[in-house]
Structure formats: structure tokens, C-alpha cells
Amino acid sequence: MPRTSRWTGDPVWIADVLRAEGVDLVEYPGWRGRGHGDFEDIRGVMVHHTGSDYATAASIANGRPDLDGPLSQLHIARDGTVTVVAAGVAWHAGVGMYPWLPTNMGNWHLIGIECANSGTSISAPHRRSWPDAQYLALVRCCAALNRRLGQTSSRTIGHKEYAGRAQGKWDPGAIDMDTLRADIEARIGTITDTAPTPRPPVPVGGYADVLMFRGVEGPQVAELQRRLKYAYASYAGDLVVDGVYGPQTEAAVREFQRRTAGLKVDGIVGPATAAALRLTIVTPAALPDSRAV
The missing domain is CATH 3.40.80.10 (Peptidoglycan recognition protein-like)
Incomplete structure (x- = not known):
């Protein structure tokens, strides 16, 4: 049904x-x-x-x-x-x-x-x-x-x-x-009562192409780790800047999201989280591609 x-x-x-x-x-x-x-x-x-x-x-x-x-x-x-x-x-x-x-x-x-x-x-x-x-x-x-x-x-x-x-x-x-x-x-065929169409937030300026999550590697991840480590040392000061988005990086991102009003706590760095971090954009090569095509 x-x-x-x-x-x-x-x-x-x-x-x-x-x-x-x-x-x-x-x-x-x-x-x-x-x-x-x-x-x-x-x-x-x-x-x-x-x-x-x-x-x-x-x-x-x-x-x-x-x-x-x-x-x-x-x-x-x-x-x-x-x-x-x-x-x-x-x-x-x-x-x-x-x-x-x-x-x-x-x-x-x-x-x-x-x-x-x-x-x-x-x-x-x-x-x-x-x-x-x-x-x-x-x-x-x-x-x-x-x-x-x-x-x-x-x-x-x-x-x-x-x-x-x-x-x-x-x-x-x-x-x-x-x-x-x-x-x-x-x-x-006919569906008389469709599911509602969601209305996501508008993309955030120059951060519209940012997407990082566990398993992603590259210089943009290293920049994320550097930003967390030095700007939020109280909970991310021990983070290793190695360019690998592992469990420690995800935990630091989640903590940042928990402490920042309006962010979803999912451990994923998309446009809203990147903007809130005031993350420096390094290079498109650091972004994950769409894969499998």
C-alpha cells in the first residue's frame, strides 16, 4: 500500500x-x-x-x-x-x-x-x-x-x-x-494520497560542494581535522591530522554539531556544518566523487 x-x-x-x-x-x-x-x-x-x-x-x-x-x-x-x-x-x-x-x-x-x-x-x-x-x-x-x-x-x-x-x-x-x-x-497507476515533498535548506554559498564522511581521504579532510584540532581543542585537541576521516574525526564532528545550534548530529560534514566551522576549502580533488559510473 x-x-x-x-x-x-x-x-x-x-x-x-x-x-x-x-x-x-x-x-x-x-x-x-x-x-x-x-x-x-x-x-x-x-x-x-x-x-x-x-x-x-x-x-x-x-x-x-x-x-x-x-x-x-x-x-x-x-x-x-x-x-x-x-x-x-x-x-x-x-x-x-x-x-x-x-x-x-x-x-x-x-x-x-x-x-x-x-x-x-x-x-x-x-x-x-x-x-x-x-x-x-x-x-x-x-x-x-x-x-x-x-x-x-x-x-x-x-x-x-x-x-x-x-x-x-x-x-x-x-x-x-x-x-x-x-x-x-x-x-x-493512481496514488490518491502521496507522501509529502520534503523542503531541504538552501545550500550554503561556497560550501555547496562539500561532502565528507567516514572513509573519505584527502587534503580537505586534513584541513577539517586541522580546524577541529586547533579551534576546538577542548574536545578535538588530540585529533591526528592525517587526512583520513576515521572514527575520531567523526566523533569530533558529532561533538561540534551537538554544540552548534541548528546542525544535525550525524557526523557528516556537508554545507551547513562546513559553513558553521568556517572551513577553508582546499581543492575539489579532496571531495568524494559519485562512484560506480
Whole structure:
């Protein structure tokens, strides 16, 4: 049944909902316990292509040398087989923004779908090199998820719509998102009482592209650690400036957030926390990319 409030927590119901929609479903071993922590609330679905026609569900579940999996919640093969690989947060969205999402927080609010497809090219017409079985499976998955969440197809977005400006992403290539949303809406049917559309805060100036969390490494993390260590020595004075966002850095960030009015205590440095810290921006190379594309 459609929900009339936002879903909070992990979507452990994914397999049941997709199977009821008639997709050819495979459950990857351990998917219910796989993820980088728990969702905050689920506001929609994000669609990607993997960049290769042959990318496997295992590659999405297990990740790659520079990034631990899962890299999305679902994988769709070219023959239309859908594999659910994770119920928890996946690294698929990265830096970006969309009207009903907190800036840079897509991973914690969107179910990601990776389609094994090269994307063809940025300018390719709709569905060029997308087999019918794969495209129709994508429509069914998005419709089933949006319907379960009490959402219309407007809550399905492409990675390019969220991260195109920040990262230059163009996936899913050869997919016109308005056409895809129309096909999804036709399958969803009527939802009489949709979940409310969230209204996130406006991005904070020059900090709009900041996103750091546990596992991220680089000079921007070192600058964060330096700022915490020397400006907030009472609780972060022992922090090691090593450029690795580990548990001590996360704990210091949480403490800063607890002591600062208006910040969410989640251990994640996004635009609002960075602005409150008056963090010096070092280089875009320090920011995590969207991954898995």
C-alpha cells in the first residue's frame, strides 16, 4: 500500500515489492545486512548506468579497489535480471543537489539503481543500446519503489540531474528522463494520497560542494581535522591530522554539531556544518566523487 509519510530506515521490503511487480529477481547473498549504515529517510530513486555492458551484480555489491561496496541497492543486467544487493546506504550519488534533497546527501535519501550499460554517449537518442528487457525492468523497478513509498514518478531522477553540475555526470546515458518518468507513471497507476515533498535548506554559498564522511581521504579532510584540532581543542585537541576521516574525526564532528545550534548530529560534514566551522576549502580533488559510473 502507498505510504502517506516519508519512509525512515532501510527498505528491507525491496525484494518483496519487486517480485510482486513481476521482475526477474535475484537476491544477492547477504543483501539485507549490506550497506554503509542506515538511510535517514528515503525520498526517491536515482538511476545510473555502470559504464560497461558487462558490469556484474558482484561488482556493485563488493565495490572496487578505491571504493568499498555496495555501490547501489539494485543492479539490472541487459537481459532484465534484477539483483538486489543491499538494503543499507550505498555510495552511488556523491556530490550534487536536487530541489527536494539536502545538498550532497543523495546517498542517505535515494535508492540507487545501476544498469549494466555503457550509456552509449551523452547525445545518444532515448534507449539507444538499451535492450527492451533491461529498460522495461528499470521501469518496473522504479514504479514499484515509488508506489511503495507513496511517490509519483517525479521522485525518480537521473544521476545527471543531481550531479551533472558538480561532477559532470551524464548517466544514465541514452535515457531521456522525462520519457522514463512518463513510462514509470503509466505503470504506477493512481496514488490518491502521496507522501509529502520534503523542503531541504538552501545550500550554503561556497560550501555547496562539500561532502565528507567516514572513509573519505584527502587534503580537505586534513584541513577539517586541522580546524577541529586547533579551534576546538577542548574536545578535538588530540585529533591526528592525517587526512583520513576515521572514527575520531567523526566523533569530533558529532561533538561540534551537538554544540552548534541548528546542525544535525550525524557526523557528516556537508554545507551547513562546513559553513558553521568556517572551513577553508582546499581543492575539489579532496571531495568524494559519485562512484560506480
